Amino acid sequence: MSWASLLRARPGMKAVLTAGVLVTTLWHLRHFLTPSEVSREASKHTKPLLVLVWEWPSKQVPNISGDVCRELYGITGCWLTMDKQLLGQADVVVFPHTRLQPGRDELPKERPPQQHWVWVSLESPSNTKGLSRWNQTFNWVMTYRRDSDIFMPYGKxxxxxxxxxxxxxxxxxxxxxxxxxxxxxxxxxxxxxxxxxxxxxxxxxxxxxxxxxxxxxxxxxxxxxxxxxxxxxxxxxxxxxxxxxxxxxxxxxxxxxxxxxxxxxxxxxxxxxxxxxxxxxxxxxxxxxxxxxxxxxxxxxxxxxxxxxxYSDWAERICTICSAYPSLRRGRLYPDLQTWFGS
Missing domain, CATH: 3.40.50.11660 (Glycosyl transferase family 10, C-terminal domain)
Known part of the structure; x- marks a missing residue:
């Protein structure tokens, strides 16, 4: 049901039109819509988790659309982007270790208070250098290790x-x-x-x-x-x-x-x-x-x-961040990434 038809069908619904966007409160929805209508309309306007991939992990960079997680893997509420101009709006920023080597772009200088940064690596500690540069930097890690915040095996x-x-x-x-x-x-x-x-x-x-x-x-x-x-x-x-x-x-x-x-x-x-x-x-x-x-x-x-x-598709791997997001711990940084990964 469209917003226009909702207003015609239920003229008592209070609504405010601001900057061309109809804003309604949950109280109004509950009182003027059936439960099934509430569920449908709420799902349409739930803000998806915006995941910014700072640099793509592999050499071949796909042309990812924002809703690729739902389209390819059935993971809803997840929006992928590689547009660095959206840094200020991103909920999660993904940093593959292979793209953090000297000579490549460094990390952003600032980040919003509620934004979380993920360090990603599928290489072993023997083949992962320069970790000491990133102490007190990342909130979560995503690796093949089962004790990672986001566990990403090569297969199962x-x-x-x-x-x-x-x-x-x-x-x-x-x-x-x-x-x-x-x-x-x-x-x-x-x-x-x-x-x-x-x-x-x-x-x-x-x-x-x-x-x-x-x-x-x-x-x-x-x-x-x-x-x-x-x-x-x-x-x-x-x-x-x-x-x-x-x-x-x-x-x-x-x-x-x-x-x-x-x-x-x-x-x-x-x-x-x-x-x-x-x-x-x-x-x-x-x-x-x-x-x-x-x-x-x-x-x-x-x-x-x-x-x-x-698991060989990096898009699928990154989409799993959205599935894990609700249960991830908040408010911490890895103090010594090298010690953790080398343990």
């Missing part, structure tokens, strides 16, 4: 109604996709020791076998096992190497990262192999080579009732 298992197990056909034993190979990294050491006992199919720029954009899952799915090795070992740092390259591809992940107990807070204990479960690379290699078909199939029991939800 979500319930579905499937009762089947789908294991792609296998043509080789173990594969690994690696673009940044550094001999001093723990994952490089484990790979070298393991490869002495079995063959590992290595792909990626580091081995001069780059995969096309749509070839990754098709390639890794052909292996029985995948080396889901993280570039550094930190609490909750479990990346797309597990979620996309392995579980989504339909292969069994061999993980190198935080302890097994930490992985089990994300995925079932029988869905992966941890390198720490074995006394030596030779023992791990023997376990992989001699595994029976029935034992191998047990690793896919998670597929009965679950599927992988991958």
């Amino acid at each position: 298992l979500v319930p579905n109604r499937s009762a089947t197990v789908n294991i792609p056909a296998k043509t080789n034993l173990v594969s690994w996709v690696i673009s940044n190979y550094q001999r001093t990294q723990e994952r490089a050491k484990v790979y070298r020791n393991l490869s002495r006992h079995l063959h590992v199919n290595v792909y990626g720029r580091a081995n001069k076998k780059p995969l096309c954009k749509d070839c990754l899952l098709a390639t890794t799915s052909k292996s029985k096992f995948y080396l889901a090795f993280e570039n550094s070992i930190h609490q909750d740092y479990i990346t797309e190497k597990l979620w996309r390259n392995s579980l989504m591809a339909g292969t069994v992940p061999i993980v190198l990262g935080p302890p097994r107990a930490n992985y089990e807070q994300f995925i079932p204990a029988d869905s992966f192999i941890h390198v720490d479960d074995f006394a030596s690379p030779a023992e791990l290699a023997s376990f992989l080579r001699t595994m029976s078909a029935s034992r191998y199939r047990q690793f896919f029991a998670w597929q009965r009732g679950h599927s992988v939800k991958l």
Whole structure:
């Protein structure tokens, strides 16, 4: 029902027209509209949460519309913008750490009293520098860590109604996709020791076998096992190497990262192999080579009732701020971001 029709239908409603905008009080709405009409009209005029993204986290900046959270992800009451001229009106301002490096724009000099700033990072502490510059700056943090104000994992298992197990056909034993190979990294050491006992199919720029954009899952799915090795070992740092390259591809992940107990807070204990479960690379290699078909199939029991939800869209990640907003703590700043993140 339009405001004009409301006035015609209920001439007793008191209203004030100011600067071309009809202003009514909740008292008048309650007395002149039915409950369903109150709900509809109130929802139309509820101020959405305005989230300003100071700089987009990735190199490819999307052409986001203000209501993208509702249109794409069903998250209502959230308005995204990258217009810095709206800084004074924003409820939340998002600052990706990758865009806070020297040589880029610094933070705004001032902020409204009720505005909240969010520090965002999906990198591990080993690959995150310059945090000491931002003490007493941010109200909330948004990272892959479960103790973040806004928890944003790389992926998760979500319930579905499937009762089947789908294991792609296998043509080789173990594969690994690696673009940044550094001999001093723990994952490089484990790979070298393991490869002495079995063959590992290595792909990626580091081995001069780059995969096309749509070839990754098709390639890794052909292996029985995948080396889901993280570039550094930190609490909750479990990346797309597990979620996309392995579980989504339909292969069994061999993980190198935080302890097994930490992985089990994300995925079932029988869905992966941890390198720490074995006394030596030779023992791990023997376990992989001699595994029976029935034992191998047990690793896919998670597929009965679950599927992988991958978080790779930054717009979706930022929209989750609006879902978390009502329950976030107010009135504090992180005194020492580096100490918190490195703990």
